[in-house]
Amino acid sequence: MSLLGYSVGLGTVWRxxxxxxxxxxxxxxxxxxxxxxxxxxxVMFLELALGQYSGLGQSVMFDRLCPLFHGIDYGMISVSxxxxxxxxxxxAWCIMYFFASITGELPWTKCDTEWATENCYSFKEADxxxxxxxxxxxxxxxxxxxxxxxxxxxxxxRNVTRHPSAKDFFERGVLHQSDGIGNIGVPQWKxxxxxxxxxFMPFAIFYFFHKGFKLKKKVGYFNILFHNVVLIILFSHxxxxxxxVDGIIYYLTPRFDKLGEAKVWSDAASQILFALGPxxxxxxxxxxxxxxxxxxxxxxxxxxxxxxxxxxxxxxVVFSLIGYLAHDFQMPIDKVMDQGAGLPFIVYTDVxxxxxxxxxxxxxxFVMMIILGMGSECALLETMTTAxxxxxxxxxxxxxxxxxxxxxxxxxxxxxxxxxxxFVFNFIxxxxxxxxxxxxxxxxxxxxxxxxxxxxxxxLTFAIIKILKAPKEMHFRELHHQLLLKxxxxxxxxxxxxxxxxxxxxxxxSSFPSFISTVIPNFVSRDLKV
Numbered sequence: 001m002s003l004l005g006y007s008v009g010l011g012t013v014w015r016x017x018x019x020x021x022x023x024x025x026x027x028x029x030x031x032x033x034x035x036x037x038x039x040x041x042x043v044m045f046l047e048l049a050l051g052q053y054s055g056l057g058q059s060v061m062f063d064r065l066c067p068l069f070h071g072i073d074y075g076m077i078s079v080s081x082x083x084x085x086x087x088x089x090x091x092a093w094c095i096m097y098f099f100a101s102i103t104g105e106l107p108w109t110k111c112d113t114e115w116a117t118e119n120c121y122s123f124k125e126a127d128x129x130x131x132x133x134x135x136x137x138x139x140x141x142x143x144x145x146x147x148x149x150x151x152x153x154x155x156x157x158r159n160v161t162r163h164p165s166a167k168d169f170f171e172r173g174v175l176h177q178s179d180g181i182g183n184i185g186v187p188q189w190k191x192x193x194x195x196x197x198x199x200f201m202p203f204a205i206f207y208f209f210h211k212g213f214k215l216k217k218k219v220g221y222f223n224i225l226f227h228n229v230v231l232i233i234l235f236s237h238x239x240x241x242x243x244x245v246d247g248i249i250y251y252l253t254p255r256f257d258k259l260g261e262a263k264v265w266s267d268a269a270s271q272i273l274f275a276l277g278p279x280x281x282x283x284x285x286x287x288x289x290x291x292x293x294x295x296x297x298x299x300x301x302x303x304x305x306x307x308x309x310x311x312x313x314x315x316x317v318v319f320s321l322i323g324y325l326a327h328d329f330q331m332p333i334d335k336v337m338d339q340g341a342g343l344p345f346i347v348y349t350d351v352x353x354x355x356x357x358x359x360x361x362x363x364x365x366f367v368m369m370i371i372l373g374m375g376s377e378c379a380l381l382e383t384m385t386t387a388x389x390x391x392x393x394x395x396x397x398x399x400x401x402x403x404x405x406x407x408x409x410x411x412x413x414x415x416x417x418x419x420x421x422x423f424v425f426n427f428i429x430x431x432x433x434x435x436x437x438x439x440x441x442x443x444x445x446x447x448x449x450x451x452x453x454x455x456x457x458x459x460l461t462f463a464i465i466k467i468l469k470a471p472k473e474m475h476f477r478e479l480h481h482q483l484l485l486k487x488x489x490x491x492x493x494x495x496x497x498x499x500x501x502x503x504x505x506x507x508x509x510s511s512f513p514s515f516i517s518t519v520i521p522n523f524v525s526r527d528l529k530v
Contacts, residue, residue: 003048003286003299004224007307009376010090010369011275013227016311017318018343019271023264024334025319026254029312031268036308040272045300047278051287052296055494057390058281058383064491068484071462075455076281077387082451083280084380084410089417091201091373092194093345094366096174099194101362108169109353111140115173121162123328124353162329163337166350170342187418195418199411201370202378206403223375228310230368231317233361238320238351247323250333251315275307277376281383292494318344321351381406 020028054061058077063070100107111120118139129135129142136143139160143151171177176188238244258264277283287296325347326336337343352362385403389395395402466484 003283003303004220004306006282006286006376006379007276007303008224008227008310008372009275010087010373011271011376012307012310013231013314013318013369013372014090014344015274016271017315017347019267020251020315020319021322021334021337021343023261023267024255024258025251027256027258027264028268029252029315030254031259031264032271032311033308035265035268035272036304039269040276040278041300041304043273043278044276044283044304045297047283048287048290048296048300051284052290052292052294053493054491055288055292056284057288057386058284059387059391061284064488066485067488068463068466069459070466071459073281073387074462075458076279076284077384078454078458080280080282080380080383081410082454084377084384085414087373087377087380088195088198088410088414091198091370091377092191092414092417093174094369094373095194095197096190097345097349098363098366098370101359101366103359106349106353106358106362107173108166108349109358111165111168112173113140116140116165116168117172119161119163120165120168121329122165164325164329164346164350166353167337167342167346169349170345175342187415192415192418195411195414199407199414201374202381203404203407205374205378206381207400220375223371224306227368227372228313230364231314234348234351234365235313235317235320237355238317238324241320241324241327241351241354243323243325243327244320245323247319247321247326247333248316250323251319275311276304277379280380281387282379285383285386286379288494318347321347325350381410 016032020032023031050061050065054064056064059073062072109122109124111122111125120140121137122140125140125142126137129137132144174191239248273279287299290296290299322336323333326333329336337346348365349362352358352365355361381403385399385406388402389399
């Protein structure tokens, strides 16, 4: 359940739908499923098997398996650190939407002048305007029949470009997007408070639940059950809306002409790795606690297939809502919204305004997203803290304080996203980043390259250090084959250690020893000199 709760996270209900939308719907679904069997499943099984076999933490596993590639350990840990910053940003957005939803009326229901653009369209304001004969809703203003006739607004409304009020609320009311990374501005206090909560929540979960394994299992069951119930509620309502079927057909129909585009395949591969989480260190960290003879291949199938089914179902839900929006705005499905990371936020929030008790359902949706995000975030933080404690065992004495320090450092690292510049998630592209009509400054692209190259730099750096530390007198080939490219003497399976107690009878004669067989990690068995 820990693995399933980790893998079925925000990537399921947030990242998968917007990547599917930006890559032609059905085409992406086809490549995603194919990549699951060709890439995701084998790599996930490999990592689970390595962690379960060795019982080692991420900071030492590859050092024991192949010393030359010790940097892979720290490369994985660095990926977990970067992605944890990434996740808390999304969780902070969800927390902000949660607080906005507990009001009497959802703030994005209307086009507020504080954040709305002239092309903002609120269906509630439009409905109220159209209740009076002859009135026309045009660019957030309701005009009476006289003005509408004089300006010929009835004709203009057919040609004007409109977008949902939820889009303006997300981009200008939540993110406060500016015209470029050069205009950073000052931290936004609302997002900062939400970010503090986003980092405090995993600490609270660790503090109360880090010793309760049975309770963790129950929380995992609740996580999976709750988010599926919310998705079913959204689907049952969304599928009845006009245009929903068209959206689902668009989602499930492959466009084979797009299969020749490298972006479709690269996005599918990145999403399957993002969803299952290999190469982050979490799979190794969680599987080290398995029984040595646990069927990890069965775990791989259950977690992998569960993840892909959840992703596909979330896509059906989102595309049914996109189909409705396309029908409402009288636009093609592939043109109804921008293809960005905020797409699910815009789709969910806009359609929620159509619900009869919209604040209640909005609270449920964003509680679901917060819970999903926390499941993955806690696993990422556990990977980093466990690796540090394996390297420096003295940290285990004050593990609660150490976890608090990690969360504090993470909050400081996330502070830039509270400013009013554009936080871009997909830094690495084949061309410089763009937003609107202007290119970002050149150093913003360098930030993306540096972040993406950090794991590779760590692998190369540790490899060079290992070579330089090797004995100088040995032949170069022997150096690599005997010391660096072979498992070290400390690479062995998690061992079964037999212990026994001798019981003395009343007549003073000892009985036969009673053997107890337990499976413990190999680094513990060495300390016991077994």
